[in-house]
Amino acid sequence: MNRFRESRKSNASLIGAFAAILLALFFAGSAILVLLFGVREYEATVRKSSEDFSSRTLLTYITEKIHHNDAEGRVSIRTVDGVPVLALASVDSGTEYETFIYEYEGSVRELTVTDENGWQLDAGEPILEVKGFTPEELEPGLFYFDCLDSKGERAETYVYAHSVSAGTDRSIR
């Protein structure tokens, strides 16, 4: 009889320990799940913010540059050594400057020169690492920029330079 009671007692304590371990495991599992949710949200926010900071900041910068230089014949797309280049001309204190924005060796680069012929593609200052950057002039004055950043995220923008539009002036009807 005594042996039977002892055996029941030991079974009960075993079940109690097992239940406590199960509960602890459930707590740990739930805590990990909650943490994973948090990590996923944080990761998505950081990824979006870094994406906005990289390619979109570049495209906004280019858009502003074009609008700033939007005067007769000052914005154009050229090809230098087979690379399409956005060229922005400006005049400061009587000196003519030309700013070139282009992709070379995995970076979008910017270079400002006074002599538009005496420069090499590698002379530009890298402003963003990218996998691809394509500037195009779709119609006279309508520019298209496509940027594939180092993480493979694509961003594109259209910019219209009013002054480039062929055969038009800024007169209002």
Added chain:
Amino acid sequence: MKKRESFLFLIELMISILIFFGVAAICLLIFSKAHRMNRSAQELNTASRAEANLAEVVSSAGSVEEAENRIKEVCPEAEFSDLTGESGVALVIPYDSHLRRTDKQAAYQLTAVIQMESEMLHADMHFYPVDEKGQKTGDSVYDLVTRNVIPITEAEKAE
């Protein structure tokens, strides 16, 4: 005595489980709010960029027809329709749930009405979520109205 101890242990266990569920519920609410905010920011970002791009393309055109042709060139997914009783054109650009342009099932739509009024090219753009039937299911994410003066061409000036 032993019964009382087990009862206290049970109460302790229940309180800790309740606290745990309370904290977990608060965490989940916060994460769900963060997810919604993140999604709203993505929607707004996509909508404002898409409408700004469309506005740039429209502003490069000198007429409604030219705007329509240019949009067709840069955005083959756009569907055009004539406005009933008015001159101009309406267009719809479908976006999928990943906020990318699509020609399949749309989760969002960018709609625009382009009209010529008082020698100005008007574009009225809206971006909003839609259901499987293309019906609007929520508030507009971003609206943009542009008015562009059509410049005189050199040929017109000579006339």
